[in-house]
Amino acid sequence: MGKRSKWLVTGLTSLGTATAAGGAFASGFQLRENSAAALGNAFAGAAASVEDTSIVANNPAGMTALRGNQVSGDLAIVIPSPIFSGMSVNAAHQPVSGSNGGDAGGAQPVLAAYGFYDASPDVKFGLAITAPFGLKTQYDSGWVGRYNAVKSDLEVININPNIAFRLTDWLSVGAGPALQHTSAELTNAINSTSIARLANPQLPAGFALPDGYAHITGDSLSVGYNLGVFAQISPETQIGASYRSQVSHHLDGTATINVPAPLAVDPRFQTTPSQTDFKTPEIVSLAGSSRIRPDLMLLAEVQWTNWSVVKNLRIQRPDGSALIDQPEQWHGTWFGSIGVSYFPDPNWTIRGGFAFDPTPVRDQFRTARIPDSDRYWLAAGVGYKWTADLRFDAAYVHIFANSAPIDEVSQTGDMLTGRYSNHIDIVSLSATLRF
Structure with a gap:
């Protein structure tokens, strides 16, 4: 059975919907944007640098290097611009009408907040509220790939209390639970005409039905954890390592299906409760920072993300029958970054950085919901100490x-063929208050 025929058959036994992660701001559906200070270095040294309280999330063990109670907040505005060029043909090899979808990105905010309590010289407490994963893409409703995707919206909020202990003068450890709330919204059009023609090949040549529409929502609450180690090698040099666990979610929601009257009587195309299992990947980071001169610091980081947990995306009815079972077959990736911080005087910091962020998506499994590819970061930033x-x-x-x-x-045999181009701009601002 050919690729197109297999999906045509699947489309008749499903709701003709699709779900996947869409255009996130790091590779896959990962979000790194939790600190303007770290962003200015392209997140080089994020698990070792203690310039701000984002260390609570990036490596809890590093909290032992902070002094004084602190609170901070961060706002990042992320502007992705995924643009499709190509075409789509239906199951009868006829062109699908419509636009190329427009800019599926648009400005999107990412927020983070931190609190830090300096309990004693050797015991520290912290709280991080971040969005470590997420995506949002939306195409024009009448674009040529509307049967593959229209809107994809994934939000993951992570609430992470942590504690850190100083074991020796130079070595600290930290850990904490991570309460994770996930919500998702996915939409696409349904090619009603293709479904009707496959069911009855004798329909006249000019027969056509209006598009149907699928809208899936779901949410979940689950728990993971993170661990960290922080080593103060010398007064000028720190090394940090952190581990963030995989979190397994079971999303319950609703699949709302609207199709033309001739198809609406079929139970396969009626609104139903839906459920899916979803995992956020484990992440391991190793970072270092070294102040090689009083006015110059070098930073570096490598990070492994276990995207191989994304094997397939299956949405099903309560009885276990599939609404969608889409292969993904992602693979693990290594993110790497280098950065520099320059201190022209005690109040100012000037930052720069470069990163390579490879995609976990294999070419043969790329979808319109996540047209991901390898990425290269160029970063610049500035810090100013307004008061002590x-x-x-x-x-x-x-x-x-x-x-x-x-x-x-x-799911109805429409073939979307072409290429995606993309670039992303990010601006971020944060404030930290010590008291």
Whole structure:
């Protein structure tokens, strides 16, 4: 059975919907944007640098290097611009009408907040509220790939209390639970005409039905954890390592299906409760920072993300029958970054960084919901100490993304073929208050 025929048959036994992660701001559906200070270095040294309280999330053991109670907040505005060029043909090899989808990105905010309590010289407490994963893409409703995807919206909120202990003068450890709330919304059009023609090949040549529409929502609450080790090698040099666990979610929700009257009587195309299992990947980071001169610091980081947990995306009815069972077959990736911080005087910090952020998506499994590709970051930032206890940081990043081919078949046999181009701009501002 050919690829197109297999998906056509699947389309008649499902709701003709699709779900996947869409255009996130790091590779896969990962979000790194939790600190303007770290962003200015392209997140080089994020698990070892203690310039701000984002260390609570990036490596809890590093809290032992902070002094004084602190609170901070961060706002990042992320502007992705995924653009499709190509075409789509239906199951009868006829062109699908419509636009190329427009800019499926648009400005999107990412927020983070931190609190830190300096309990004693050797015991520290912290709280991080971040969005470590997420995505949002939305195409024009009448684009040529509407049977593959229209809207994809995934939000993961992570609430992470942590504690850190200083074991020796130079070695600290930290850990904490991570309460994770996930919500998702996915939509696409349904090719009602293709479904009707497959059911009755004798329909006249001019027969056509209006598109149907699928809207899936779901949410979940689950728990993971993170661990960290922090080593103060010398007064100028720190090394940090952190581990963030995989979190397994079971999303319950509703699949709302609207199709033309001739199909609406079929129970396969009626609104139903839905459920799916979903995992956020485990992440391991190793970072270092070294102040090689009083006015100059070098930083570096490598990070492994176990994207191989994303094997397939299956949404099903309560009885276990599939609404969608889509292969993904992602693979683990290594993110790497280098950065520099320059201190022209005690109040100012100037930052720069570069990162390579490879995609976990294999070309043969790329979808319109996640047209991901390898990415290259160029970052710049600045920090200013307004008073002894109040600090502001700002950063800008431009991300270059490789052109990405797509050859995706919808549940009703529509073949989307072409390429994606993309770039991402990020601006971020944070404030930290010590008291």
